[in-house]
Amino acid sequence: MNVPITLTTAATPTSSALTLRPWCVEDVTALVEAHQDRDFGRWTVSPIDSEDDGLRWVRAQERGWAAGDRFGFAVLEAGFDAVPPRLVGNVVLKEVASGKPSAQVGYWTAARARGRGVASRALETLTAWSFDAFGADGLECLELLHQVDNVASCRVAEKSGYRLDRIMPSAPPVYPLDGHLHMRRG
Template identity: 40%
Template sequence: MPFKIPDVVPAGALARREQPVVPVPGGLILRPWSPDDAPVVYEAFQDPVLQHWHPREADSVDEARGWIDGWRKAWPEERDAHWAVADASTDAVVGRISLRQIVLADGQAEVAYWTMPSARGRGVAPRALTALSDWAFDEIGLHRLELTHATANEASCRVALKTGFAPEGTKRSSGLHTDGWHDMHLHARVQGDEPAGT
């Protein structure tokens, strides 16, 4: 028996194309990860701030290279999509942004991001998030993007609010970090929402 509602985004919407480079205002780009980026990924995961909010840790450059290999394979499998946020002129990596848990049929995904310590306070995360969200809505046709962060992570909350991800509630005790269970704020932006000023 067929479904009465067609897929929001047909299968193959990602796999049939090369992962793009997405321009970001202010001299940045979102580009696919390269194995050569492994040292900078390893360096990022030595940062205590990132370690506090992220469930993984990198023990070596080789381990980071393995992550990048997985990130690159996720694109044709249409389950996740990962980009390096890089300086458009130097190609230096200043952060990471991704669409996770993509469900094309439902037109939904979750966004996640981090920035290098040297890039914080310069608007990198909001600009990258707005560019990725616009691309996901306009080019792929996703309908809803979700963003979650620990309620104690005020910096991530500011990024969400600044980019038009409306707060929708608190998921109680739903994120396990090294210091225990955290309540998580749920934000979302849906097709047709206007991003807030970035």
């Protein structure tokens, strides 16, 4: 499959354009910094507390790209004042396979970028790319799962056209609470 390396979103009146590109080793320091936010402990299953943790995580993203079953994108934003792009989030397409009708998406946003539409714009870009890249291989539906108490993720899902399908029972330790399963068809 010929996968484009970089995806972009347009700027809005209140936010710069976003660039989505595969994760790389140069992102490790910014990744560790983003994970210092206390909310990450509530919503993520892979804590990143050190440069070694960050490097392992980035290497796992690279292996997903090489295997063709997980496509993680660093979400970067260039400031209005032309500062170099900075890491503001992550979006991922996972569990994708030829002939499989569904796959999953996920995302997170760095604390400094929350509340500005970064997650929804990045998710919408990933969604369009996913259906374009994998629709001919049978992808028909994308699934998005978040814990029921993650109200912000629910808003991002709904804003991005992912409709609530059902409530999933908890599955500790990875999912300690019930979850909302949202779906979007291509």
